[in-house]
Amino acid sequence: MDIIYQTASDFLTNDLWVMPTDRNILELDESGELKASNNIPVLRVLATPSLKKTISRLVYTIKDKMVLFKNKEEDINLNIFKYLNKIYFNTPNKNYYRAKKAWYRFIGDLFEDINNWNFKKVMSKTIILLKILKPLLVFDVHDVSKWNHIEGFKKFINTLRKHNINIIIRCPVESTNYVKKTFENIKINNIAVMKYYGKSNGYNISTKVAEYLLKISNGNINILKLILRYSKRDLKTLRDLKIPWLKIIPSIVPKKxxxxxxxxxxxxxFNINCINNYLDLKIPTIYAYLSDLVDMKLLKKRRIGKNLVYKLNLDKEELFQIIKNIDYKDLHYSVFLESQQNYKFRLFG
Structure with a gap:
């Protein structure tokens, strides 16, 4: 949840997000919670195949949070919120007792609707609750590929999205692909991951810089480390970035x-005589490697007399293409693994 809490505003885009995490963390953290992150309510609920149980847990998590429901919109579709605003939020002499009594009466009625599974009333009241609270809604799920039925939860998610509720599905790493196949247009928020990674390492990265870093690194964490090492700590604009291509190039080519x-x-x-003594390779092999690097457009060559002279070729478009074709773990997974290692070190180190 650290990524979500530290970058909550980056998830408020009306997109559907997936956040892979460790199965053990999900199993140890089954009780829901509602807390603010930079004035953004983050509501976390454990979801199950039973929609009734999921909504019940959601309502239970917010049942004691009346003071978070101060209305900021002119039109309220439920009388309870008109009443609460009239007698508590919008009056000089706030009558907390009367407001609290009305609030719990409403919550009690909602729980009764849930128990009787009056679906239309439950959905209507729950959606109004969420529209007024405007939370970042995080659903923790276990391995959804093993659920007997997922269509009810899927329709629930789609309904909430139609009402502009911002949603994150937090799932075990191994079920990420299944979640992506099940929910249309769901994606990982790499901008948030990038900003979180920077913050964890002492860098303040703006959204614009994060987008550019993702573009030039393609999410390769090793390249990001090199770039950040040579850049300013406060990365507000692209001018604050320093791209050390001469350090990056050796790390993106095949090992040989x-x-x-x-x-x-x-x-x-250089020519081959300049580098021969530094390489534990035979001359034909060196020529073959140099020829490959010329084909990769990392080097240029020309003949001067009897010698072939090679020169470094800094073509950024070609470098971007090479980076794009590197096989590596995606940024979120790399950051996740790194955070897990740090977590284990804190526990056992």
Missing amino acids: YKKIMEIACNIKK
Whole structure:
């Protein structure tokens, strides 16, 4: 939940988000909670295949949070909120007792509707509650691929989205693909992950900078580490970024070319005699590797007399393409693994 709490505003986009996490964390954290993060209510509820149980847990989590329901809209569709605003929120002499009594009467009626499963009333009142609270709604789910039926929960999510409720589904890592297949247009919020990763490492990253970092790194955490190492701590604009391409290039080529590219990034222009002594390779192999790097457009070559001279080629579009084709774990998973290692270190280190 750290990513969500620290970057809550980045999830308020009316999109549907998925947040993979550790199964053990979900199983140890089954009680719901409602707390504010930078004045944004974050409501976390454990969802189950039973829609009745899920909504009951949702309402139970907010039953004692009357003071969070101060209305900011002109039109309220339920008399209870008109009443609460009239006698408590919008009067100089707030009558907390009368407001609290009315609130719990309303909550009691809603629980009765849930117990009797008066579906239309339950949905209507629950949606109004959520529209007025305007929370970031987080549903914790276990492995949904093993649910007997998921259609009810899926329709519930779609209904909430029609009413502009911001939703995150937090699921075990291993069921992420199933969740993505089940819910249309669901995605991981890599902007939030990027900003969280920066904050965890002492960097304040703006949304614009986070978007650019994702573009040039393609979410590769090793490249991000290199970029952040050479950049300012407060990254508000792109001018605050320093992209150390000469450090990045050796890390994005296949391992067999790494030593050659490290040399190329240091001396910029060379022939085979300049680098032969630094490489534990035979001459034909060096020529073959250099030819490959020319084909990859990382080096340029030209003939001067009898010698072939090679020169570093800093073509950013080609570099972006190479980065895009690197096989690696996505950013969220990399940050998740790193945070898990830190968590275990805190526990056992």
